[in-house]
Amino acid sequence: AQSVAQPEDQVNVAEGNPLTVKCTYSVSGNPYLFWYVQYPNRGLQFLLKYITGDNLVKGSYGFEAEFNKSQTSFHLKKPSALVSDSALYFCAVRDIAGTYKYIFGTGTRLKVLA
């Protein structure tokens, strides 16, 4: 079964510093990986995805993620954090067994400190 794990419940980083939010995956076959962000009382907003191609994926709002097959990881990164980046971040993998069903990680709360 497909799954993703986010080992950190919360990540704190100072504004201007680089940030990393971790995600590891377990899939059979080629992974379809995604990052979403959620602000309070809102739905999820798509940030970026990895299907095939370059291991470094660039997404919205200056975020990027690096697909690492040997480490089965797909960590989300940003070179310089903003206070407005503070939100809940979800890693997800798509069930490739013929549907667009998504399996989400438990989420990581990012807090960027001014």
Next chain:
Amino acid sequence: GAVVSQHPSWVICKSGTSVKIECRSLDFQATTMFWYRQFPKQSLMLMATSNEGSKATYEQGVEKDKFLINHASLTLSTLTVTSAHPEDSSFYICSASVTEAFFGQGTRLTVV
């Protein structure tokens, strides 16, 4: 990106009543939509897959008679929480996919 609109954004209802939540794909057709439930500070739990023109597929442990799903057109799926109770209070989110999933803004349901 594609737009998924969910309505209402929040609703308060009395225990025992039913509540309908709508999910619309505004600029694309969606043969499949998904309904999730999110508890405070927790991840999204997939409740069911809504299939246009056919019965929904429910995840294990989700009561199909309590959470009625109708997907009558390619742009609209509805979730009806029947005979709501306080434990049904939660944040409900729908999604539809093109190349990736797009989510509605969610509905905060409070049952009093």
